[in-house]
Amino acid sequence: MSKSTSVVKASDAVVSPVDTNQISKASKALLAHIKKATAASTAVSKNLLADEESTAAETPIWLTLTTKKHIADTNRLQPSKIVLPNPLNADNESTICIIVADPQRHYKNVVASEEFPEELRNRITRVIDVSHLKAKFKTYEAQRQLFNDHDIFLADDRIVNRLPKHLGKTFFKSTAKRPVPVVFMKQREKVDGKRVPKPKGLKPKRDPVENVNARPTPEIVAEIRKAIGSALVSLSPSTNTAIKVGYASWDAEKLAANVERVINELVERFVPHKWSNVRSFYLKGPETAALPIYQTDELWLDDSKVIADGAEPEKANIGKKRKAADDETEATAEEGAKDESRPTKKAKKTKAAAALPESNDDKLDKEIATRKATLRKQKAAAKKAVEV
Numbered sequence: 210m211s212k213s214t215s216v217v218k219a220s221d222a223v224v225s226p227v228d229t230n231q232i233s234k235a236s237k238a239l240l241a242h243i244k245k246a247t248a249a250s251t252a253v254s255k256n257l258l259a260d261e262e263s264t265a266a267e268t269p270i271w272l273t274l275t276t277k278k279h280i281a282d283t284n285r286l287q288p289s290k291i292v293l294p295n296p297l298n299a300d301n302e303s304t305i306c307i308i309v310a311d312p313q314r315h316y317k318n319v320v321a322s323e324e325f326p327e328e329l330r331n332r333i334t335r336v337i338d339v340s341h342l343k344a345k346f347k348t349y350e351a352q353r354q355l356f357n358d359h360d361i362f363l364a365d366d367r368i369v370n371r372l373p374k375h376l377g378k379t380f381f382k383s384t385a386k387r388p389v390p391v392v393f394m395k396q397r398e399k400v401d402g403k404r405v406p407k408p409k410g411l412k413p414k415r416d417p418v419e420n421v422n423a424r425p426t427p428e429i430v431a432e433i434r435k436a437i438g439s440a441l442v443s444l445s446p447s448t449n450t451a452i453k454v455g456y457a458s459w460d461a462e463k464l465a466a467n468v469e470r471v472i473n474e475l476v477e478r479f480v481p482h483k484w485s486n487v488r489s490f491y492l493k494g495p496e497t498a499a500l501p502i503y504q505t506d507e508l509w510l511d512d513s514k515v516i517a518d519g520a521e522p523e524k525a526n527i528g529k530k531r532k533a534a535d536d537e538t539e540a541t542a543e544e545g546a547k548d549e550s551r552p553t554k555k556a557k558k559t560k561a562a563a564a565l566p567e568s569n570d571d572k573l574d575k576e577i578a579t580r581k582a583t584l585r586k587q588k589a590a591a592k593k594a595v596e597v
Contacts, residue, residue, distance in 0.1 A: 225473055226484060227503045232468050235492045235500040237461040243268060243494050244457065268457035268494060270464060272471055274450045275488045277508070280480060281444040286373055286381055287390055288441040291474045295463045296438025297453065298361060301328055305437065306335040306359035308388060310367045313338035315421040316393070316429075324426040329433065334359060339368050343375050352379040356386060363436055364388035384443040389436045395424050440471050442479060448488075450475075457494065468492065468502070 247268070309316045317336050319325060335358075337345075346352050356379050364372055369390045373381050380387060423429070440452050454471050455464040472490060480486050488508065491499035 225476075226505075227469075227472055227490065229465070229469060231502055232472075232492075233461065233465045235502050236464040236468065239270065239492055239494060239497065239500055240457060240459070240461055240464065242497060246497075247457070269453045270455045270457060270459075271451045271493055271495075272454045272468055272502075273491045273493060273499060274452075274475060274480075275491075276448045276450075276480060276486050277488050278481070278486055279446050279448060280450060281446055283446060285444045286387065287369060288384065288387055288443045289479070290389065290436065290439035291442060291452070291471055291478075292435060292439050293454075293470055294466045295455070295459070296434075297440065297455070298437045301332060303332065303360040303437075304334045304358070305332050305361045305363060305433075306337070306355070307333060307391075307433075308342060308362065308364040308368070308372065309336060309338050309393060310365045311338045311340055312421065313341060315423060319423070319426050319429060322426060324430075326430060329430065339371060339375070346375070349377070349379065352376060356380060360386075361437055362386055362388040363391050363433065365393045366390040367394060384441070387441075387443065389439075389441060391432045391436045393423055393429060393432065395422050440467070442475065444479065472502075 307316065307320075313336055316338075320330055320333055320336060346355055362380070369388060372388055376388075424432070440454055442450070442452055444450065452471055452475065454467045476483055476487060485507075487503070487505060489504045490502040492502055493499040
């Protein structure tokens with residue numbers, strides 16, 4: 210009996226070709242350049258109210274991805290989330306507006322409860338449901354005011370698809386303050402990996418506050434913190450995508466950690482064909498040059514599009530189309546010649562009309578004149594009979 214050999218399945222995970230040292234070098238160089246440029250601009254402007262630290266804290270750092278083919282076919286109005294090791298909106302100054310499913314009273318009670326953290330409660334300045342949002346913010350001016358009053362917008366994933374109709378281009382013409390989807394709905398219990406079905410015959414309670422399908426308060430808090438600290442990915446039908454990964458006031462280590470996480474998650478979750486479709490990664494500020502992190506040697510995705518040296522490119526298909534059209538015309542003419550030999554419906558009608566006798570108008574006019582004369586005589590006779 211031959212000995213059995215063990216077979217080890219190869220791992221499906223693809224090792225990232227991005228060098229971590231290059232990420233660290235690019236982060237340090239970019240942060241140093243932004244701080245130097247900020248100090249120089251502050252000295253030139255001589256603005257006493259300008260603060261270098263506050264300016265650097267508000268300056269975002271962007272990671273740009275360039276692919277060989279489009280990532281998405283259409284614009285996606287819902288931003289996707291990538292959880293970062295160093296949250297983006299960790300300060301206590303940015304305000305939050307939460308748009309929830311009906312009714313809003315339950316979620317207001319959750320935010321006001323003792324279980325809810327106080328530092329997070331102070332940042333939440335408005336909790337509103339879809340019904341009140343539709344009634345209060347119909348006009349463009351009201352939507353602009355809502356847009357300017359808050360820094361971050363969160364929306365329950367059950368109603369986030371209805372928001373473009375109610376908020377309009379004020380919120381969705383750019384990706385700056387698009388509502389971030391959060392999961393507030395209570396998850397069903399699972400047994401052996403399967404969801405437990407709802408009990409039959411159970412009527413909902415009359416009080417809408419008691420009938421809310423919402424998660425416990427600790428889970429809602431965790432979901433809010435996850436949403437406001439994540440990197441947001443807004444995909445569009447193009448080969449370029451930019452994601453905010455940090456601020457100029459951060460340390461290079463924190464920025465590099467976020468960049469590495471976003472690169473891996475972005476390629477694995479959102480890019481078709483994974484690394485074979487990635488052309489480059491760059492790190493940049495709002496007004497700085499883009500520093501390269503990764504560039505591929507292969508500039509194409511499909512080898513069939515590549516032309517070898519000395520080979521002639523394939524000619525356009527115009528001649529073939531015309532030839533095909535001419536062939537179709539000739540075939541149509543031949544079919545028409547064959548059909549001409551057959552009698553058509555119109556020819557049959559013409560023959561039938563020719564078989565009928567020709568009409569005689571003079572004879573018809575005489576008959577009409579005779580009938581009229583007879584009618585006159587009858588009227589005259591009736592009139593005489595009445596007078597007698």
